[in-house]
Amino acid sequence: MSKLKKLQETTRANVKPPPWEDVCPELETYRWRGHRRLAARTYFTKCTTCMWGCRMPVEIIIDNWNPRGKKKHRFETFCYGPRNCKFYKAGSNRKVEGRNGMVFTEEDWVDEQNVEHREPEE
Numbered sequence: 001m002s003k004l005k006k007l008q009e010t011t012r013a014n015v016k017p018p019p020w021e022d023v024c025p026e027l028e029t030y031r032w033r034g035h036r037r038l039a040a041r042t043y044f045t046k047c048t049t050c051m052w053g054c055r056m057p058v059e060i061i062i063d064n065w066n067p068r069g070k071k072k073h074r075f076e077t078f079c080y081g082p083r084n085c086k087f088y089k090a091g092s093n094r095k096v097e098g099r100n101g102m103v104f105t106e107e108d109w110v111d112e113q114n115v116e117h118r119e120p121e122e
């Protein structure tokens with residue numbers, strides 16, 4: 001016989017977000033919302049319980065002229081949450097290795113473009 005016991009019903013954990021602690025929506029919702037980069041330190045100190053925060057692996061194609069060639073992977077942290085969240089910190093711009101030792105910097109406009117269709121509190 002299992003010793004598992006239900007201790008209590010859970011409800012939304014934090015009624016005064018941020019962070020938004022609720023059941024995660026469908027993936028389509030995340031796709032529609034778009035994301036901004038999120039400082040890793042902010043993610044680990046404030047956002048791990050937020051349904052809009054995530055840390056996920058990204059693929060880096062070193063040579064865009066040869067997309068089946070050398071690839072690298074690394075973890076990055078993102079925020080899909082409201083643009084006016086008081087916890088949000090972008091952190092430094094991300095740098096990506098390219099062919100022949102080049103380094104590309106992802107500029108702020110990339111993040112701005114990803115979320116510009118949403119109102120600040122949305």
Ligand code: SF4
Nearest residue numbers: 047050053079081085
């Ligand atoms: S910064 Fe983003 S992930 Fe962190 S609490 Fe705010 S909305 Fe959630």
